[in-house]
Amino acid sequence: MIAAHLLSFSIWLPIFGALVVLAVGSDKNPAPARVLALLVALAGFLVTLPLYAGFDVAKSSMQFVEAAPWIQNYNISYLLGVDGISVLFILLNSFITIVVILAGWRVIEKRVAQYMAAFLIMSGLMNGIFASLDAMLFYVFFEASLIPMYIIIGAWGGPNRVYAAFKFFLYTLAGSLLMLIALLYLFLQSGGSFNILVWHALPLPLNAQILLFLAFLVAFAVKVPMWPVHTWLPDAHVEAPTGGSVVLASIMLKLGAYGFIRFSLPIAPDASHALSGMMIALSLIAVVYIGFVALVQTDMKKLIAYSSIAHMGFVTLGFFIFNQIGMEGALVQMISHGFVAGAMFLCVGVMYDRMHSRMIADYGGVVNTMPKFAAFFVLFAMANAGLPATSGFVGEFMVVLGAVKFNFWTGFFAATTLILGAAYTLWMVKRVVFGAVANDHVAQLTDINGREFLFLGVMALCVLGMGLYPFPFTDVMHASVDHLLKHVAAGKL
DSSP, rough: TTTTGGGHHHHHHHHHHHHHHHHOOOTSSSSHHHHHHHHHHHHHHTTTTHHHHHTTTOOOOOOEEEEEEGGGGGEEEEEEETTTTTTHHHHHHHHHHHHHHTTTTOOSSSSSHHHHHHHHHHHHHHHHHHHHHHHHHHHHHHHHHHHHHHHHHHHHHTTHHHHHHHHHHHHHHHHHHHHHHHHHHHHHHSSSSSBBHHTTTOOOOHHHHHHHHHHHHHHHHHTTTTTTOTTHHHHHHHHHHHHHHIIIIIIIIIHHHHHHHIHHHHHHHHHHHTTHHHHHHHHHHHHHHHHHHHHHHOOOHHHHHHHHHHHHHHHHHHHOOOOOOHHHHHHHHHHHHHHHHHHHHHHHHHHHHHSSBBBBOOOOHOOOOOOOOHHHHHHHHHHTOOOOSSHHHHHHHHHHHHHHHHHHHHHHHHHHHHHHHHHHHHHHHHTTTTSSOOOOHHHHHHOOOHHHHHHHHHHHHHHHHHHHOHHHHHHHHHHHHHHHHHHHHOOOO
């Protein structure tokens, strides 16, 4: 029975587990809520492992499909399934949830149960986004995922948390309204079906495809976020607690990119080709311009946030150059960014917990007092800069290679991110980690404890493992990417 409903378990186990965490939680004795939240997160991850282990990499079709009627009058169904693309993000999401629970173990002292439960609920909702094959089910999960993140930023964030939470919510909600109109149009055009796979086969005229593409673009570009609708992200990252920043970078930014794969490209293939020049231009602006913006940041969280925008520009670039290595590189970059950016925010959180400052100028010589932490921080910084043998190199190299095959100058400008990434990342590391001890506050820092070593060590293994042997990731996605590219090419006018 469990094997037949693995996707449902991956969605609902964290959500119902969160309700139990809320029921047993108490600020007078937060230990039971912490332990139970960790057990639920572990169970949520374990039920996703058979999805990968039992996945047939030779098939491009949806697997582990579940179907049940939901709102029959409007032909809305509870329809789930994963292909070689979405299955990886479900595993990544469930894994990151465990890391976030560990990271907030001692840091969060007030409303502990509510904090843990919010992340568990969000984990289930985001698994629902990646598994949904019914458009309205997708939309419900897509919008509902805003609520726990809004609460996390607003309740446990920094001094300007309310402003950041409202900005995050309004930006992402406004973009989604145009997507809803597009979904309703497709429902009518398909004769009353919300099945996304049915929509992939709709013969739509080019003008309709362009309007649909632009409607989806508004919704998904805000989520990525693409330039120029990126301004909510630095504010959200700066004010969010460490766990919120990790999930935001590792998973939530991937929802927009995933939307392009599931909706924009297969439903509007002709429009995707017609507007690819615009998408490539926007992606390159994100890669180059935002890289320069990151160079002048004085707040570590803001620097990593802008770095995320530049790296996600690589992802959208890889999608719209329409070749196998570019698209697979973009997907690998999405997974890698989940590990690397999440780990970078965890490192900033470790320092912030000790000094209550994110400003680069307040640090210096951290390696002298926190040598174990410094080793992890430098490793993740190298991965963020795209050092070979780390996960950060694999996706970027594949996208650059695909971009060069598409157009030399596109590849040339894309490759500048390797220089800019090294510049702003190493400049931060030099000022924070190396040199003499800068002040008394740094002199009093204590190195990471066992819990911090555990979650940073696990992230380090992921970064190195993916960098040295990316085959388990590319092998799973290959057939699905090949099928998508053939579908998009067949629709080209």
